[in-house]
Amino acid sequence: MTASLRARWTSGRSLRFRVTALVLVVVALALVVIGVTVDLALDAQLRRDQQSRLDDRAARAGLLVASGTTGAPLVEAVDGQGIRAVLLDAAGRRVAGSTDGPPGRPPMRDRPGRPDRPPVREGDLVRTVGVPDGTRLVLAVDPGENDEVLARLRVVMVGVGALGLGAVALALLAVVRVALRPLDDMTAAARDIAGGERGRRLRPERTDTELGRTAAAFDDMLDALEDAQVRAEDAAAEARRSEVRTRRFLSDAAHELRTPVTGVQTLAESLVRQPDADLARRERIATTLVRETRRAGALVADMLELARIEDGAPLDRRAVDLAELAAAEAERVELLAPGMTVEVDASPTWVDADPGRIAQILANLLENARRHGPPDGTVRLEVSGDGEQAVVDVVDEGPGIPPADRERVFDRLVRLDDARSRDAGGAGLGLPIARALARAHGGDLRVVDSERGARLRLTLGALRTGEQEEGL
Structure with a gap:
């Protein structure tokens, strides 16, 4: 099947239809193969049976000839049951026996100018038995008698095959519907999940089948997606909390640094504005200025220290x-x-x-x-x-x-x-x-x-x- 044919075959058709049609095609091909095989086998078997009967009748005729039976009695003794016996003279003319075949069959005919050949139909199975008086006993079986058996068999096989295909089609519709029910469940689950029912799952009873494994993989996919969504939501919440903590940290750090920085600025301005202040006052201002500077430096050092620790500063273990x-x-x-x-x-x-x-x-x-x-x-x-x-x-x-x-x-x-x-x-x-x-x-x-x-x-x-x- 080419790609274009495959595309036309699959387009617009459901999986249930395609599975049913393909199985019916396979079953029909199997029935055809079986029918042809049975027909050929039966035809070969019927021919073997005819040859066997013909050989048996020829052997019987030989025994009769050996016992001295000749003429019409010999013909009557071996004629019948699908085998026709004809006694011919040396010139090939009929001496005894009927040339009529089975009903519905053309009669046996002489062959003018060919005395060496018996009067038989085309395709006949023939045995010839010599008689001491110079005549010949010709035994022939008509292979056409097999045609009636084969014809009836073919009619029966076609009828049974048609009924079988119909029964298989009905059974397939039911079986495929049941077998593909998990796909319908997956479709319903997908629609429910799309509609907001996030916790819906298939939960297959067996996972050792193709559909069971598909359903289990579908559940695993949904669990992974749900976990990823939860992680994303947690990460987003943590990012928001981190942002809040960062803003609060910056606000608190600004508040903490504002006091010593303001003190340093005030004390420095005092030294600038009062250059002639007494030595004791300038010393107190300078001492306080150093203390506030150290306070601000210690705060900045602690903040840097914390940042280094959180960044994974190496430890001397x-x-x-x-x-x-x-x-x-x-x-x-x-x-x-x-x-x-x-x-x-x-x-x-x-x-x-x-x-x-x-x-x-x-x-x-x-x-x-x-x-x-x-x-x-x-x-x-x-x-x-x-x-x-x-x-x-x-x-x-x-x-x-x-x-x-x-x-x-x-x-x-x-x-x-x-x-x-x-x-x-x-x-x-x-x-x-x-x-x-x-x-x-x-x-x-x-x-x-x-x-x-x-x-x-x-x-x-x-x-x-x-x-x-x-x-x-």
């Missing part, structure tokens, strides 16, 4: 004992804040980490505890191992952190005090930097429940004993 780092940071804080007490409860706990960055995390957590606890309060620093994790808890004696704000405190430039006191609350970047560093190490930092004050928990992956020895 090695085997580190958290207990040793905790003791060192506690001693440093007590020296910087004489009224503050840091109690350390630590056992040797080794981690694979950057010691400088871990010390920075502990410093930020202790500074947060100092800012929100009483000036002469106590801060507990607890280090322990929990299975495959190392845990560091920093507990202060402050007012604590409400559950609703336990994630918000890790946002940039966020302070929970309404007065936004820079001296009491800092710039709001210490905890975000500490969490970013913890997550860069594969750990985390979060606020957990505490009976008193706030408890911030740092978790890191702990080293096993063999890894500790290797690190040492």
Whole structure:
């Protein structure tokens, strides 16, 4: 079938029609092949039967001749049952026997001038038996007798074939309708999904058939599309949240920088406007100017530090004992804040980490505890191992952190005090930097429940004993 014929055949016709028509064509061709084969086989078998009967009759005639039977009795003994016997003389003339064939057949005829040839029809099967008196017994069978059998057989085969094709067509219509029902279900599902019913699925009972696999692939495609849509919506929502956080961050950063920058500007203008002020006043202005400059510089440095951490700044990892780092940071804080007490409860706990960055995390957590606890309060620093994790808890004696704000405190430039006191609350970047560093190490930092004050928990992956020895 050429491409143009195939295109004309498939255009405008349903799959059900094409499948039914193709199967009927195949069945019709099969019936034709079977009919021709049966016809040829039966014709060959009938001819073999005729030859066998003719040979048997010739053998019988030979026995009769041997026993002395001649003339009309010999002809009558072997004539009949589809075989005609004719006794001819030496000249080829009929002596006994009928030249009439079966009803509806042309009669047997003599062949003038050919005495060596018996009077037979074209295509006849012939056997000749010699008789001692000089005559010849000719036995002939008419192959035309097979035509009636074959004709009846052909009529029967054509009728049965037509009825069979009709039955096959009806059965195919029903079977194809049932077999292609999943395609109708897929069409209905696609329309429902296009109409807004996103959760519609086919859920085939069997996936080991072509249509079952197609239905399963259709469901997988819908699941993938739905997942992609959910991811896209989540990404869009996250982008909107990120945009909001960025705007809030820029607003808070501008607010935080405005105060020290304004102070620096005011103090600088004072020095310019009052060049003749007394030395003590100029010294106080200069000292304050330096302090405000440092405040602005520290804020900018913290913001850059946080950006570097989030961009994946490299870590100098090695085997580190958290207990040793905790003791060192506690001693440093007590020296910087004489009224503050840091109690350390630590056992040797080794981690694979950057010691400088871990010390920075502990410093930020202790500074947060100092800012929100009483000036002469106590801060507990607890280090322990929990299975495959190392845990560091920093507990202060402050007012604590409400559950609703336990994630918000890790946002940039966020302070929970309404007065936004820079001296009491800092710039709001210490905890975000500490969490970013913890997550860069594969750990985390979060606020957990505490009976008193706030408890911030740092978790890191702990080293096993063999890894500790290797690190040492």
